Every structure is written in C-alpha cells, then in structure tokens.
Amino acid sequence: MKPPLFYDVTLRDGSHANQHSFTAEFYSSYIDKAYSSGLRYLEVGHGNGLGGSSLHIGRLKDPLLWDVIAKKTSLYKDLKIGVHVIPGLATFEDLESANEAGITIFRIASHCTEADTTETYMEYVSCQGHEVWGLLMMAHMTQPDKLAREAKKMESYGASRIVFLDSAGALTPSLVEIIATEILSVVEVPLGFHAHNNLHAAVANSLVALAAGCDSIDACARGYGAGAGNLSLEALVAILEKDGCLTGLDLKILVELSSLIEKQFPASLPIVDSISTATGYYGVFSGFKPKILEAAASFNVDPMDIIASLGQAQVIAGQEDQIIAAAAEIAKEQRG
Amino acid sequence: MKKIAILGSGNIGCDLLVKCQETEGLKIVSFAGRHANSKGLEFALRRGAPITDRSIEGVLEDGEIPEILIDCTSAAHHKYNYDLCKKHDIRIIDMTPAKLGVPCCPVVNLDACLGVNNINMISCGGQASMPICFAIKQSNPAIDYIEVVSTISSASAGPGTRKNISQYITSTQKAIRDMLGISSAKVIINITPAIPPIHMRTSILVDSEAISSESETRSSIEDIASRVQFYSPGYYISVSLCQLGPKTICQVQIIGSGHYLPAYAGNLDIINCAALEVIKNL
Numbered sequence: 001m002k003p004p005l006f007y008d009v010t011l012r013d014g015s016h017a018n019q020h021s022f023t024a025e026f027y028s029s030y031i032d033k034a035y036s037s038g039l040r041y042l043e044v045g046h047g048n049g050l051g052g053s054s055l056h057i058g059r060l061k062d063p064l065l066w067d068v069i070a071k072k073t074s075l076y077k078d079l080k081i082g083v084h085v086i087p088g089l090a091t092f093e094d095l096e097s098a099n100e101a102g103i104t105i106f107r108i109a110s111h112c113t114e115a116d117t118t119e120t121y122m123e124y125v126s127c128q129g130h131e132v133w134g135l136l137m138m139a140h141m142t143q144p145d146k147l148a149r150e151a152k153k154m155e156s157y158g159a160s161r162i163v164f165l166d167s168a169g170a171l172t173p174s175l176v177e178i179i180a181t182e183i184l185s186v187v188e189v190p191l192g193f194h195a196h197n198n199l200h201a202a203v204a205n206s207l208v209a210l211a212a213g214c215d216s217i218d219a220c221a222r223g224y225g226a227g228a229g230n231l232s233l234e235a236l237v238a239i240l241e242k243d244g245c246l247t248g249l250d251l252k253i254l255v256e257l258s259s260l261i262e263k264q265f266p267a268s269l270p271i272v273d274s275i276s277t278a279t280g281y282y283g284v285f286s287g288f289k290p291k292i293l294e295a296a297a298s299f300n301v302d303p304m305d306i307i308a309s310l311g312q313a314q315v316i317a318g319q320e321d322q323i324i325a326a327a328a329e330i331a332k333e334q335r336g
Numbered sequence: 337m338k339k340i341a342i343l344g345s346g347n348i349g350c351d352l353l354v355k356c357q358e359t360e361g362l363k364i365v366s367f368a369g370r371h372a373n374s375k376g377l378e379f380a381l382r383r384g385a386p387i388t389d390r391s392i393e394g395v396l397e398d399g400e401i402p403e404i405l406i407d408c409t410s411a412a413h414h415k416y417n418y419d420l421c422k423k424h425d426i427r428i429i430d431m432t433p434a435k436l437g438v439p440c441c442p443v444v445n446l447d448a449c450l451g452v453n454n455i456n457m458i459s460c461g462g463q464a465s466m467p468i469c470f471a472i473k474q475s476n477p478a479i480d481y482i483e484v485v486s487t488i489s490s491a492s493a494g495p496g497t498r499k500n501i502s503q504y505i506t507s508t509q510k511a512i513r514d515m516l517g518i519s520s521a522k523v524i525i526n527i528t529p530a531i532p533p534i535h536m537r538t539s540i541l542v543d544s545e546a547i548s549s550e551s552e553t554r555s556s557i558e559d560i561a562s563r564v565q566f567y568s569p570g571y572y573i574s575v576s577l578c579q580l581g582p583k584t585i586c587q588v589q590i591i592g593s594g595h596y597l598p599a600y601a602g603n604l605d606i607i608n609c610a611a612l613e614v615i616k617n618l
Contacts, residue, residue: 054522055541055583056485088525091502113529114490116498124502142529298580314530321485321539325575325587 001245005216007041007192008034008233010261012084013218013225015060016047016287017268024064026264031072031079033260034221037253041080041105043218044069047226047287048318049084049109050094056320066101073102080104084135085125087117088318092124099128107163108154109135111316112142115150115157122157134159135194138316140170140283144182151183151191161190161216166205167317169198169228169276170283173208180212192216195231197223198280200272202231203239221257222269227279227286229270234258278304282311291320295327305330337363340615341395341426342385343417344408345369345376347494348431351596351604352406353380355612358595362615365400368392379596392417402426404615410496411435411503418454427618429611430456433500433507439515441466442613443563455614458511459504460603461486461523463610464538464571466515468586471560473516475553476546480518483541484508487526489533492601501525536602537574539587544579553577557586567613568606569593 011030015022027044034042046052046060053060073081082105083098095106106125108118118134125132134154139147151162164179171179176193183191193209195202195218206217219236223229234254237247262269270276275289284292284307292310296303309326340362342349349367356362367380372389380387388394395405406429407417414434421428430437437454440446444466449455457463465484473479488497497504505523512521528534547553554577564571570591577586590602597604 051524054524055483055543056524056539087501088505088527091505093502093506111527111529114498114527116495117501117527120499120502294580298578313534314528316526316528316530318485318524318526319487319528321537321541321575321585321587322487324578324580324585325537328575328578 003240003245003247004210004214005041005192006039006233006247006249007043007082007216007218008039008220009043009194009218009230010220010224012043012045012049013047013220013230015045016226017224017229017270018265019290020046020053020058021061022065023062024068027065027068028072030257030260033253033257035076035079037257038249040078041082043082043084043107045083048089049086050098051090070101082107084109085121086110086318087121095121095124099130103130105131105133107133107135108159109137112136112139112147112150115153118154119157122154122159126158132159133161133163135163135165137165138167138285139164139179140166140168140175141314141316144179147179148182148186152186155187155189159189161192162187163192163194163216163218165194166196168283168285169196169202169280171201171205173201173204176205176208177212180209180214184213190215192218194218196225196227196286197230197270197272198228198276198286203235206231206236207239221254222261224261224265224270227270227289228272228276275303275307278307282307284310284315285317287317288320288323291323295323299327299331301327301330301334337361338404338615338618339363339365339400339402341366341368341402341405342408343368343392343395343405345374345380346408346496347597347604348608349408350376350379351608352408352611353383353385354595355608357383359612359616365402366395366398368395392420396420396424404429404618406611407431411500422453428454429614430454431607431611433459433503435507435510439511440614441515442567442610443467443560444470444515446614446617449614450617457607457611459508460488460536460607461504461525461538462508462511463606464536464588464590465540466512467560467564468540468557468588469512469516471556472540472542472553473518475556476548478548479542479546481520481543482512482516482518483522483524484512484538485524485526485541486536486538486603487528487534488536488603489600490527490529491533492536492597492603493527533600535600536590536606537587539575539585541583541585544582544584547579547584550577550579561588568609570599570602571606
C-alpha cells in the first residue's frame with residue numbers, strides 16, 4: 001500500500017484544546033521535532049483558522065507565533081506549512097499576512113453546503129501562486145451526493161485537493177466509505193479525510209477512508225485537538241507500519257511528539273467523555289466543548305440540554321454565540 | 337411626491353420596490369436591471385413599475401428623472417453610478433459596500449446624513465449591530481474594541497453576498513470604527529443552511545472590563561432597540577446583555593417583514609427598512 005500524505009494539524013486543531021494558548025516556544029520545539037520525524041505538512045494558527053482570534057471564539061494568547069512560523073518556513077525549505085481559512089472569519093488581508101509569513105498551503109473551508117463562499121478566496125490565493133485545498137466542514141450535516149456536488153464546485157474554483165471534515169466526530173465507518181466513494185466519483189483531484197474521535201471512531205473511520213481511495217489524512221500527535229480530539233497520528237502510523245505499509249515517518253519520534261504534548265498540556269488532553277459522546281451523537285461541533293461547559297455553569301443548566309438544543313437547531317461551527325443563547329433560553333424555560 | 341429610481345433588480349431591489357410602493361409620498365419612476373427577462377424585472381413589471389433593462393443609462397434616458405436613486409448593484413459598479421448621479425444632481429442611497437458615501441444608521445446619525453449627496457447604508461450586519469454598538473459605547477466611553485457576529489440563513493444569501501464576504505467584513509468594520517470613534521472592530525459572518533431557515537441573528541461582544549455599569553448599559557440598549565423598531569418592526573433583543581467571564585455579549589434577532597423574501601431574510605429587511613427610513617426623511 002502506498003502511504004498516505006500525513007497532514008499534521010496539531011498546532012491548529014490543538015489550539016481548541018488549550019483555548020488558543022500555544023506559545024511561540026512550544027511551536028518552535030514541536031516544528032523542529034515534527035520535521036525530524038519526516039513530517040512535511042503541518043498546519044498552524046488559531047483553532048478556527050485565520051481571523052479566528054476573537055472574544056467570540058477565543059483570542060490567540062501569544063502574539064509571537066507568526067514570527068516562529070516565518071523563521072521555520074525559511075529554515076526548512078521542503079516543509080509545507082498550511083493554514084485553515086474560513087471565509088466569514090478571515091479576510092483577504094489575513095491571506096496576505098499568511099503569505100508574508102511564508103505559508104504555502106491555504107485550506108479554504110466552508111460549511112459542507114456552502115462551497116460557493118470559498119470561490120473568491122480561492123481565486124485570491126491561486127493568484128499568489130500557492131497551493132489551494134478545498135475543505136468541507138461538518139460533513140455529516142448533508143447528504144453524500146450533495147457533498148460531492150459541493151466538492152465539485154471547489155474543484156472548479158481551483159482546489160487541488162478536497163478534504164472532508166468530520167468536525168463533530170459524528171460519522172460512522174459506513175458513512176465515511178459512502179461519502180469518499182461519492183466524492184471520488186465526481187472529482188478529478190485527490191481526496192483527504194479529517195477525523196474527530198467523539199464516538200471513538202477516528203482510527204476506524206480513517207482506515208475506511210484510506211481503503212475507499214482517500215490519499216491524505218489529517219491527524220494530531222496524541223490526537224491533540226478539539227473536543228474528544230482528532231485522529232492520533234502515531235496510532236495510525238503504528239497500524240499502517242504493522243500492516244506492512246512503509247510510511248516514511250519515524251514512529252519513535254512521533255511517540256516523542258505525543259509525549260511532548262502530554263508533558264506540556266496535562267490538563268487539556270482529549271478524552272472521550274460524556275460531553276464528547278453527546279456532541280458526536282447530536283452532531284454538534286467538537287470545538288464547542290469548553291464553551292458549552294462555560295455557558296452551562298454561567299446559566300446553571302445541564303450541558304446535555306444545551307447540546308441537544310444545539311443539535312436540534314442544526315448550529316454550525318462559528319455560531320459560538322448560539323451556545324449562550326441556547327443556555328439563556330433553557331434557563332428561562334426552567335425558571336418558568 | 338418624491339421621485340425614486342431603483343437600480344439593480346436582485347433581492348434588495350425587489351424588496352425595496354415593495355416597500356417604496358407601500359409608502360405614501362414616494363413614486364417609483366424607474367426600476368432598472370441589466371437583463372430583459374430577469375426575475376426582478378418581471379416582478380417589477382407585474383407590480384406596475386416603469387422598468388428598463390439598460391441600468392443607469394435607462395434610468396437617465398428612458399423616463400422621468402428621479403430625485404433619489406437607490407443603488408442596489410455592487411461595490412464595483414457604484415462609483416460609475418455615483419459619478420453619473422452627481423452630473424444629474426441626483427441624490428444616491430448606496431446599498432453596496434463601496435464605502436464612498438457617508439455611512440448611515442438612522443438611529444445613530446440620520447440628521448447628519450440628510451444634507452449629503454451619497455448616503456451609504458453600510459451592510460445588513462452593520463444595520464443590525466450599529467444601534468447596539470452605539471448604545472454600549474455611549475454608556476461606556478472607555479470601550480475601544482467591539483466585535484459583531486452575524487448569522488444569516490443560506491436561503492437569504494444570494495450570489496452577491498457570497499462573492500463579497502471579505503469586502504462585507506472590511507467595510508462593516510470600518511463603519512463601526514469610524515462611527516463610534518474606536519480603534520478596532522472585528523466582524524464575523526456565518527451562513528447556515530439550517531432548515532427551517534433561521535431569522536438573522538447578530539451578537540455584539542465587548543471586553544467585560546470595559547463595561548462600567550451593566551444595568552445602565554442594558555437599559556440604554558433596550559431604549560435604542562425600541563427606537564429601531566419604529567422603522568424595522570421585527571428587530572428585538574434575543575439575548576439580553578450578559579457577562580461570561582472576560583466577554584460581555586448581547587444578541588438581537590431580526591424577523592423580516594416578508595415583503596419580497598420570507599420572514600427569515602431579516603438581513604435583507606433591516607438594511608432596506610433603514611434605507612426607507614432615510615428616504616422618508618430626505
């Protein structure tokens with residue numbers, strides 16, 4: 001089996017886990033070690049990508065992160081550093097700043113049904129000569145054939161790769177297989193998959209995605225990402241190597257990366273707990289977890305009631321304010 | 337009778353047509369589009385408006401010259417339209433994010449806009465948030481940063497909205513900074529396909545440490561929201577000002593009048609209601 005492209009999103013998705021408090025120092029040591037493991041694709045930045053730093057979602061604490069990124073992109077010439085871009089949060093000015101920092105992969109993302117919001121952003125990045133990927137978030141919230149049509153739109157805007165994201169960890173292995181097959185039947189460009197572990201299915205779903213024809217996988221060291229966490233990079237690599245697939249990555253160093261995360265962030269290591277299971281079941285965005293707990297405490301309501309309400313209202317990533325609105329509404333009803 | 341021309345036959349133009357026709361003292365002298373068989377022009381024809389498919393040229397050459405032209409085209413076309421209007425001494429109400437005119441939110445600075453020849457209606461998120469931003473700033477002069485998060489339904493977001501997201505953000509940010517005299521503002525927009533389509537919601541967030549009196553701020557917000565309701569009846573506070581640690585948040589919801597698009601399109605409705613309020617006062 002040909003090894004997949006491993007796209008490490010630890011330094012971006014992990015930002016959700018520690019509420020955007022990665023330090024420049026940590027970025028520097030992580031990037032050095034990741035490079036020495038053989039990884040050549042890393043994503044950086046705020047959990048919600050460019051323009052995500054806000055009161056609404058959470059502010060990036062260390063203003064020096066971008067200096068480190070600029071240093072590393074000039075030091076490691078064959079290392080590709082990418083960013084997550086959601087039109088609606090990010091502006092063209094943000095794309096320009098990332099360009100100046102040496103970013104070479106722009107992953108332009110939209111909610112799974114709104115691909116046409118990415119068109120002008122993709123054009124902007126393509127004009128700068130960078131690699132553009134098209135990302136469909138919250139892939140569980142639409143039908144596979146509709147998702148394939150949205151992927152096709154992104155391809156027509158210039159995306160050189162499509163990635164579908166199980167942002168809520170709500171997909172099952174059979175759904176992942178159907179979606180991957182459906183998208184690959186209509187697009188010419190390669191396909192990737194991004195898993196979350198809310199229902200303990202990140203590894204299983206990623207293996208199914210690879211078997212169904214995906215050739216890139218998003219993953220995090222120690223699964224360090226939003227909510228219940230992402231696919232554990234070292235676990236997938238270990239499984240593939242055991243099955244005879246030579247990944248080209250040094251598993252020993254990947255385990256050290258995982259251990260680096262454990263030492264640095266003991267209080268925010270992802271686990272599959274009751275909240276994660278509920279968000280996975282109701283299909284609520286993984287990154288909402290700390291805010292659901294915060295709102296539940298502020299309004300003295302049960303977090304499970306908030307999750308059920310958000311699921312019913314089909315709230316999407318970016319609607320963090322709706323967590324507060326839902327909690328306020330539940331509190332009002334309970335007071336009678 | 338004030339003579340009005342509507343330029344641009346998309347959702348905004350069609351909705352404004354209905355609003356103007358239902359308002360006493362306004363006469364539609366021209367409804368202009370670019371494509372002879374467009375849905376918008378057919379709609380206007382059915383409603384008895386004089387139509388043209390030759391855009392601004394049609395407005396200036398085919399019929400009665402308007403006193404006021406409402407530009408519902410795009411930021412890219414606005415400058416051309418504005419230049420022609422200046423030549424003919426026609427006042428322009430700009431619904432695009434072109435940033436050439438004086439930004440106007442009726443409850444904040446209507447009087448200051450009545451004498452100018454180009455009045456810019458900012459954006460849907462700008463009209464929804466500006467009253468609240470203004471009330472918060474008035475009660476808490478120390479505020480120097482405001483964040484505005486709007487969520488609109490996918491069904492209400494036409495192709496123009498989807499292609500101009502970056503411009504929408506930067507022009508709304510600029511209007512908030514300039515009108516309130518603060519050094520930074522951040523604007524976020526979400527488009528959701530939830531079924532049934534949601535009503536437009538806009539949250540305004542500030543740093544809790546900049547709020548000197550929560551109760552005074554809350555009553556100032558309630559006061560201004562009730563004044564917005566005079567021209568945008570579906571505007572109401574959906575989450576009363578509350579503090580969650582470092583952030584203080586307030587949310588409004590806008591139920592549209594259902595003139596051209598259904599009630600979920602509160603985003604379309606509030607900017608048009610604001611424009612109509614300006615026109616009534618000109």
